[in-house]
Amino acid sequence: MNISEDELEQRLRALFADERLDLPPPPDAGTVIVAGARRRRRRRHAVQAVVGVAAAVVAVAGGLTMIRLHAEDGTAVMSADGTGNSVSSPEDLTAGRPPEPSTPGPTSTQSIQVAAPPDSPTSNASRPPATQKPSTLPAVPSGPLLAADGFGKLKLGMSAAEVTAQAVALSDPQGGESCTVYKAQGSGLPATATIAISKAAGLVAVTPDVVAHTSEGIGAGATKDQVLAAYPAAKFDAGGVVAPASAAAEYHFKLGETGVVLTSLMSVNQDCAG
Structure with missing residues (x-):
């Protein structure tokens, strides 16, 4: 069965114009759409906040690690305001080799105190010597022995x-x-x-x-x-x-x-x- 293009177009127009194919929106469609948009916006903000906190934690951990490594090898000294200046170790100040230029170190708003290790000479020297009191007074052995028997x-x-x-x-x-x-x-x-x-x-x-x-x-x-x-x-x-x-x-x-x-x-x- 051959249908011309004009007849096919007329049938399609009639089909699309049929009211039975209309889907009227529910009464609360606008409210549902607005609530969904708000949920998506809250999720997006929460994800952005979590990503920001994680980035801050990584940055702080990296800065503390750099400070600890510099403190162990003696190449950095923290100042009172939290800024760090790189200082070359004594091994690098050899003849004919100029000291490396100082570079700004990590900054921090907290003061860092490094305690002396327990076995360091300073901690041992600060301990007062232990004194022991004699349990008895000095003996006075004089004359011959008078035994108990x-x-x-x-x-x-x-x-x-x-x-x-x-x-x-x-x-x-x-x-x-x-x-x-x-x-x-x-x-x-x-x-x-x-x-x-x-x-x-x-x-x-x-x-x-x-x-x-x-x-x-x-x-x-x-x-x-x-x-x-x-x-x-x-x-x-x-x-x-x-x-x-x-x-x-x-x-x-x-x-x-x-x-x-x-x-x-x-x-x-x-x-x-x-």
């Missing part, structure tokens, strides 16, 4: 026969009901002494005629503070200080104007006068 070859608990068997001579006995006091001397003793022998407990007291020193370093002239420092459990007694020597004995220190003037060793359990 006896004097020379004499040991607490020995009978009179055992004492004389140690090359010790006993003289000038002064007897009592339960104890006898002797003057002891001989090669078994480092110095003469006055001793007390109990009939029940044996040798219970030794007092050297010279001021002896203890194993803790308390001797002639030791002060009260030195005695208390050496024997924290010591107690004051009439005219002196009593300090534990062992579980079975104790020291009796007689104090004078110059400090310790007499030291005795006595058994804790005894029936003789102190």
